[in-house]
Amino acid sequence: MQERRDPEDEILRALERASREAFPEVGAEIGRIFAADFSLGTPPPDRDGDYSSNIAFLLKKPVKRSPLEIAREIAARFEGPAVSEAVPPGFINLTLDDEARYAFLAGMDDPRWASRRAKQPSRVNIEFVSANPTGPLHVGHGRGAVIGDVLARLLANAGHDVTREYYLNDVGRQIELLGESLLYKVCEIRGDSRGRFRDEYRGGYIEELAREFLNSRPELFVEETDESLIEEAGRFAKERLFEKIKRTLERLDIRFDVVTSEESLRSGISELLERLDRAGLLYEADRPRNTEARIRREDSKAAVYGEEMSGGTFLETSRFGDDEDRIVKRADGTTTYFTADIVYHIGKFERGFDEVIDIWGADHGGHVKRMRAALEGLGYDTKRFHVILCQMVRLLRDGREVKMSKRSGEMITLDELIDETGKDPIRFYFLMRTPNAPCDFDITLAVKASTENxxxxxxxxxxxxxxxxxxxxxxxxxxxxxxxxxxxxxxxxxxxxxxxxxxxxxxxxxxxxxxxxxxxxxxxxxxxxxxxxxxxxxxxxxxxxxxxxxxxxxxxxxxxxxxxxxxxxxxxxxxxxxxxxxxx
RNA sequence: GCGCCCGUAGCUCAGUGGAUAGAGCGUUGGUCUCCGGAACCAAAGGCCGCAGGUUCAAAUCCUGCCGGGCGCGCCA
Incomplete structure (x- = not known):
């Protein structure tokens, strides 16, 4: 195996030497430019040269000469594994010499040939998917899953120490509703029509789970109170659904280093509330302060959940850029998703990560500000917290949109999509587009064996x-x-x-x-x-x-x-x- | 109304402050005595949403506007 060479690095160092030699009076400026993420470009295809540098333009101001003159001065002093040439309006084009060129090609034997260490390797935590264990993954989850997984691979390739993490929301109202939905189905199967339970979740998977649950508990309903039954059914369902989610992700070659459950954060919540209180960031009220004048759309999706508004303890996130203060403890003493999420994110920093990246669906866009505000209020460096929001996925078949709606039951799950196209097209297509923009996934195209694909x-x-x-x-x-x-x-x-x-x-x-x-x-x-x-x-x-x-x-x-x-x-x-x- | 994101070729989209803004699809016209034609070449097609600003240099950065997507109490 041949030792790997990094010709770009050699050329950059040679360019810096030549620049200092030509313009010793602006050495500090030169040092700054080369210490930053300054890199080489590529000349247009019809020109000679493997690399191009715009260093002469950057030195124009301190040196006070024309870029072309500066480029000539530097090119004349360049001594490195390349031939340099100054060209109008001031670029320096560089052609690698044969020895360095073939050393690079031979160096591709090294499995790390394409890996260039970041200037500051760091410990990075990437949290992605984190879908609630209340149903199968849908296609949109697949996008976040692939983007998170490949970001992890890419950062590891750059020398970072990466942890892949899944945050499991396994407590709270939705799990309660999941348990009720399961019991609703159980009653239905048994012909019990007393209507004790709500049927929030209705997919076919609920019926499957209900039958499994019945099989494991033939004596069901004999003694238990509804409350403990709901809890048991919820636990049963969420465990199985999370297993199912993990199996789906494994079919895409996606695995996690750490799964953190919301349940495990419970002990940290009171500690967090005390800490926020000591920092003077909490107050009790019926509604958040300074929000009366705000106008909201009546058809806002979240309004559906707004049945009760009995007040409680608020966190002053608005002091740190959020639109309004957020509740962290309800009047009945229970805490919210947001409260646990703060505990969770603080925990990531406390575990020693230099950078915390969350990959969320676009529908969580509203959470970015409040999370950032909470971290800032507690004194964390929010520059080390990044959120990548993934916009929606539209499925196409034969160029026409496949309508998906929960109500009509016309949902295509991620599993079904994998059945149809296999892993590779899903991964590739979801990677092709910037997460910031909505993307189309054309099933017909994804299975085609031609240039179009x-x-x-x-x-x-x-x-x-x-x-x-x-x-x-x-x-x-x-x-x-x-x-x-x-x-x-x-x-x-x-x-x-x-x-x-x-x-x-x-x-x-x-x-x-x-x-x-x-x-x-x-x-x-x-x-x-x-x-x-x-x-x-x-x-x-x-x-x-x-x-x-x-x-x-x-x-x-x-x-x-x-x-x-x-x-x-x-x-x-x-x-x-x-x-x-x-x-x- | 407020917040985030997106406006680039007929369509879907790349584009790291740099040189003549690029690909794929579609359209038109071509290419093989076959190392895999499951491929390739060529042509046509652009007020980079609009208007200012910063800069030696703007599709790229800043401001305002126009158009579209998503979100907007204590569900996670």
């Missing part, structure tokens, strides 16, 4: 590399990594492929820095596109064929390149959790 397109590129390498082997040709041989890779299509491979580590580092997983499919698609182009060109022009016994040196070089593309694609697919098949 991006996941197929990438997997096919990988399979194609494997088949070509196998073909070479049958003809007695093996990849070569001798620099003498590799200089034969002179066609523009080959140079373009190499140049693209060179930029992958930086692309991944940038994606990690910005916590943006949707860049991954983009990178994979571009690599696939370049490779397919190269292969089809070889069909047209036999001079570009990879496997050619008549020209064994050239073949060996090209096979090496094909093998590097294979590794590149495999790495990208692995980061996305998508399979890399050797044949389709």
């Amino acid at each position: 991006p996941v197929f397109y990438c997997q096919y590129a990988h399979a194609r590399t494997c088949q070509i390498l196998a073909r070479g082997k049958r003809d007695g040709l093996e990849p070569s990594r001798e620099q003498r041989v590799l200089t034969l890779l002179a066609d523009p299509l080959e140079k373009d492929l190499v140049r693209f491979l060179l930029r992958i580590p930086d692309g991944l580092a940038a994606a990690a820095r910005r916590r943006e997983v949707h860049r991954l499919p983009e990178i994979a698609l571009e690599l696939a596109r370049r490779f397919h182009r190269y292969q089809t060109a070889g069909k047209k022009n036999s001079g570009l064929r990879v496997v050619d016994k008549e020209r064994s040196d050239l073949s060996a070089a090209r096979l090496f390149l094909v093998d590097r593309v294979r590794r590149g694609m495999k790495t990208l697919l692995a980061l996305m959790g998508v399979e890399a098949p050797e044949q389709m």
Whole structure:
């Protein structure tokens, strides 16, 4: 195995040296620029050069000369593993020399070839899915699940220590209602029509659970009070439903390091209330202060829940940017979801995480401000708290929307979607779009085996590399990594492929820095596109064929390149959790 | 009314303050004596929602407006 080299890092250091040498009087400024996340760019495709730098523009102000002049001064003093050239209006384009180029390609043997350590590796907690155990996962949960999982992979690739966490809301009114719904169904099955229980949850899974519950408790209803029955039924249902949720996620290759249950936080709640009280952030009232004048829409969804408003203890989140104060303890002494959630988030910081990331559905958008306010009020650094909100998923079939409504029972569960398309299209499509925007998932397209289907397109590129390498082997040709041989890779299509491979580590580092997983499919698609182009060109022009016994040196070089593309694609697919098949 | 998010090619969307704004689909026209054509090439198609501002440089940052999505008591 060859030792890995990071040509970009070498070039950046050489650029810094040359800049200091050319303009020693602004050394401090230069140091600042290079210490930040300053990185190299890519020249337009029709220009020479593997990298480009805009350093001359950034130095224009302190140096007080034209960017082009500055670029020339720096380029003239540049000493590194590349040839540098200053071009108007002031870019410095750099072409890596052969030795560094092939050292990079050989370094791809190292499984960490695409991993570039973040400047400040940190302990990161990513909480995602966290669906309530009151029913099966739906398609929207799948989006958050995939984004959270791949963000974890991406940050780990950048050297961070990542914990995947699921927050289980396993107490409270909804679990009570779940228990009642189960008992309602039990009564129905038994022909008992006394109507003692509410049927909040009605899906087919409730009936299944009710039958299981009856089987395990044939003597049901003999002695118990309704209250203890509801609790037992709730516990029974939530445990089974959470198991089911975990099985669904495992089908997508998603697992968690830690599951924290709301129940386990109970002991921390009184402590939290005392702490908030000591900080002077609590008050008792019938309604939050300063909210009378606020206008609300009557058709607001949450109004449905607003039956009782008997007052209680409020937390002054409005002092820290929230729209109004939030209740943390009801008049009857019970606490709310929000109270437990504060305990939970404080706990994450107390456990030593440097950064806390939550991946929530768009319908939780209103919670961001209050959570941030609560943390700020307690003295935590809210810059270390990030929320990624996932917008809605619209399902399409044959280009038409699949309507989903709970009432009509026309829900497609995540399990059903996996049955239909398999894991890979789901993962890939949900990654393709920024979480900030709603996305469409076209079931018809997801199972198609052609260029139109991006996941197929990438997997096919990988399979194609494997088949070509196998073909070479049958003809007695093996990849070569001798620099003498590799200089034969002179066609523009080959140079373009190499140049693209060179930029992958930086692309991944940038994606990690910005916590943006949707860049991954983009990178994979571009690599696939370049490779397919190269292969089809070889069909047209036999001079570009990879496997050619008549020209064994050239073949060996090209096979090496094909093998590097294979590794590149495999790495990208692995980061996305998508399979890399050797044949389709 | 308030908050968050989104307005980029006919459609779906990329775009890290940099060079002539890019892909896929769709449209039109092409490509193989087949290393997997399950692929590729070319053409057409753009007031980057509108108006200001910051900057050497704005699709990108700031402000205001217009249009769309989601949310807006103590359900989680």
